[in-house]
Amino acid sequence: MTLHPAPDRLILELIEQRHESAQGIVMSHRSSGESPKGRVVEIGYEARSRLEGMERGDTVFFVPGQGEVVAVAGVSRVIIHLGDVLAWANEQ
Numbered sequence: 001m002t003l004h005p006a007p008d009r010l011i012l013e014l015i016e017q018r019h020e021s022a023q024g025i026v027m028s029h030r031s032s033g034e035s036p037k038g039r040v041v042e043i044g045y046e047a048r049s050r051l052e053g054m055e056r057g058d059t060v061f062f063v064p065g066q067g068e069v070v071a072v073a074g075v076s077r078v079i080i081h082l083g084d085v086l087a088w089a090n091e092q
């Protein structure tokens with residue numbers, strides 16, 4: 001099954017951000033104060049035109065607490081609205 005985003009959405013592969021404290025406690029981005037990030041898997045056509053230059057494989061930083069996690073064929077993805085994108089970086 002192939003997952004296709006709505007026109008104003010992005011499908012991301014979540015990049016897990018784990019940090020370890022000096023005491024050995026593992027913390028996620030939620031407790032560290034960092035914005036979550038993901039790797040672009042698919043881009044809706046409206047998002048593609050409004051976020052010009054974004055391509056598959058780019059890293060996207062998005063608003064914490066936003067997005068829906070879905071699983072298709074055992075693979076987890078995050079679907080976010082283009083308005084929740086804070087910035088992105090090309091992998092070049």
